[in-house]
Amino acid sequence: MNPLSIPQRLAKNRFVLDDQSHIEVNQQVVKATGCGKTIVDCCPAHVYTQEPDGTLLVEYAACLECGTCLAVAAPGALKWHYPRGGFGIQYREG
């Protein structure tokens, strides 16, 4: 079986893309607490990437809405809620 890369796997999924992000990063908290790497590592969808200066970038459209990032982030580092109704991941298998 070809295990595919993460972007290739995500491309198999059905997403309804919202034009507004449901994730907000407080860069100051991320940098002060150093939790950026943990967030990057724990997200199964590779939503997050970190710049050399520690800034956390977000590709919200890839989000599978599991909530792992929020669980491992330092308090206040992320504002994360579900996308608006009808948007985001729409599983066909589940």
Add this chain to the structure above:
Amino acid sequence: MTVPEGSIEADLDFDVIVVGAGIAGAVTAYQLARQGRSVVLIERGEAPGSKNLSGGVLYCRGMQEVFPDFLQEAPVERLITRNHVNFLNVQSSIGIDYQDTRLADPVNAVTVLRAKLDPWLAEKCEEAGVFIMAGVRVDCVLTQDGPTGRRVVGVRAGDDELHAHVVVAADGVNSFIAQEVGLRTKPPLNHLATGVKCVVTMPRESIEARFNLTGDQGAAFAVVGDCTQGVGGGGFLYTNTDSISVGVVLRLDDLVAKKKAATDVFDHFLAHPLIAPYLQGGEVVEYGCHLVAEGGLDMIGQIAMDGLVVVGDAAGLTLNTGLTVRGMDLAVASGVAAAAGIGSALDRKDPSMLGLAGYRRALFASSAGKDMGTYAKAPSFLQVERMYQDYGELLGNVLYGVFNLNNLPREHLVKVAFKALKKSPVKIRHLISDGIAGVRAL
């Protein structure tokens, strides 16, 4: 407690608002509609099931009590007759393989794909009279200061407000509602795990040949050890009709402590030389993940307050006993218990926390609720580090000593085992203490 006049308003939109069309929400809504209550089931996905994901094994007896024709009508995948528990090492794998045709008659467990199962549940709800509102995200609950403190009276979704006697938070493991009203705080990381999963399609004949299955029968493989590169948790392979659900579940405290990337661990599992052959020739058709609450009984706090109850994952109802991992059957049990508790609260016109107390009583009187108590010590036992690496390697080395006839004179099994133990970080006192703890916890 006396309930003041006028605590139940006549001009409400519904008797009950259920937030979240997963198993817990759908079963609660269905049972309430069958009691003749007016119920709305609100789902943020564009259709019920579209946000929902599970590993895939549903212990289905409870569901059959709610829907007697569940197995004939519902879109279930395979009937589990083979349970394989596997210690996976880098070079070896040791399995306990339990296959039993009795598990098919009566059926005990089935594999499901939630984007297929949950629409069926919603359809059943609709037939019973539930009003389904899909594609709507509930933003917050509406509260009022009541005679006994803060009381939930409805929900807000965008500009719309809906009012009901009781709101049911069935909004999943991240339950923003339960957090908002203060019923749940953020769980500690050692009580949370992230599940990462692919659905891999292949012809059903290949699945049946590979997993030694006949007809609709199915297999559930639970794997510990190198599948998670030593991170607390495990891997799984579940057979569907013409696909395999394959994934890992990683305890977040340990994943963070070991500084591993979740996707690296999953890729390692998929590529493992003793796992990859099961998936050979398959095609990945979906990739998903889901947070799992593994705290067991510890994680269930208050499940009701004035005007609100919490069910399913939102209430922390997950049970990992080491051999069986359960969530969906507990969701069913909590839905049944919640509907009973809400029903009697509505009959007595008292949707206060006290009036809703029948929910908790019914839940812990059910077999699923009792199991939460029985396995209360399982989560801490399953945090024993040795489970995820050392024991599997020790077992593998003992068996290698037995089966590897290398032209050296044989030694008795006890001696082989003792030598392997000496090389292992596992000490005899660990075997004894973990053995006793295991017997008590599981």
